[in-house]
Amino acid sequence: MRLLIAEDDKLHRAFLEKVALNTLSDLSFLKIAEDGEEAIKEFDAAEYESVVLDLQMPRLTGVEVAKNIWAKKPCTKILFWSNYTDEAYIRGITKIVPGASVYGYILKSAPAEQLKLAMQGVFVAEQCVIDREVRRVQQRAGDRLSGLSEPEYEALVDLCLGLTDKAMAARRNVSLRGAQSRLQHLYQKLGLDKGDIPVGQWGPTYNSRTRAICLALSQGILNADALRKEEENLRVWTGRHLK
């Protein structure tokens, strides 16, 4: 078996290597990359059927690396290994997993034993291994009551990037009112109905527009990483339409 590891933290890297070496008996080839770009370069340079990816690396997120890899070789087995359960990452992943591919998602805080099991489960037994906590978030995001629908999520992204209503409308090809309607639904999902905002003698305490960003961040629906990536997407779009 040939394995590629991508992880930016020195200690975590060493740990992963150690565990991989004494867990996977038929390991024939092992490479370790220190960031996303390096990982992709290395993946192209040799043949791998298994990959361990840290999410949250400098320059390229693990999600982006996975997207790139799966685009080239959908059968690659990927184990995500992360500190957080941010919905941003989870949403990103579930959006790019090719039909029947095998992957896993476990947390760095889990005991070493779990990491071993996950490696065996994903790489050897070829089954999906998802951490309970992660599963919970995944669940909630998919639910149509508590989770955000795709248009709502798009609205959230544009909102966090700082776009105006009109710019959102232009970008997503809907009318002005359409964009505003998406926002309205978003506010509602985040619990910003008119009645829920506390009112002092100074009037309503919150501005829906900015409060929505705050809530999304503190609930991990979006994080600074995801934002950077979306900023990039936006730049691509404006590049084409700004002239």
Add this chain to the structure above:
Amino acid sequence: MRLLIAEDDKLHRAFLEKVALNTLSDLSFLKIAEDGEEAIKEFDAAEYESVVLDLQMPRLTGVEVAKNIWAKKPCTKILFWSNYTDEAYIRGITKIVPGASVYGYILKSAPAEQLKLAMQGVFVAEQCVIDREVRRVQQRAGDRLSGLSEPEYEALVDLCLGLTDKAMAARRNVSLRGAQSRLQHLYQKLGLDKGDIPVGQWGPTYNSRTRAICLALSQGILNADALRKEEENLRVWTGRHLK
């Protein structure tokens, strides 16, 4: 010498312990806490003159722990040990260091050698050891041209919390126009002068209010951690004034 270590990541914890043990020859007592609250509890339970703190821990940030510790024993020597150089942390720290106390700030990405030097520098030689990168950010934040002034920073915080102009005015005890004026200066500092916003056929692309949040986040002037903490401060205030 008596040393307290606070760090939530298992591997990093072990690493810190190892380095401390074979760097500090006169180490007589060593305790290790796994999060902020535990650290404070432990600090109260025994006598320490030296502490290593991870910033970014669950529940209580390293900054908050430091604040608590220094309030009780300003002569405590603290070494901050973090992944990032977020201005939010740095600003938080420089705001709470008691006059002539000794502290250090180094990055996890630095080689082990640097960590050793920092431990000796701070705990033994009693000198401040600040990483170059961190120093750079600290510098910029203090500069009156590129950095944010205190009122501007307050405005940024309130903005990110999602407050309305009126609520900001009430909270900070200024007139409505005063709050708006702060925002205006903030926008300017962040490079959001009217002319700088790209304009398409859909009109101006950005909404200053939300764009400011985006920029602040991507530049690390504020981060999700700091936001959580500020949310807490806000709750205290509203608790007193909302009734």
Add this chain to the structure above:
DNA sequence: AACGTTTTTGCGGGAACCCGCACTTGTTCA
């Protein structure tokens, strides 16, 4: 004491935003 800087304030207009109501479209499911 006179100066520059920063911060605050008032006024006012134009733009952007929030949202209720009503209607059309498209999809899903019994």
Add this chain to the structure above:
DNA sequence: TGAACAAGTGCGGGTTCCCGCAAAAACGTT
């Protein structure tokens, strides 16, 4: 096929926000 639901559209008004102009306070410096 028809009902239920999600998503988008147009209209309209009330609010909030953005910001230029101008002038008063607060601060530190020389």
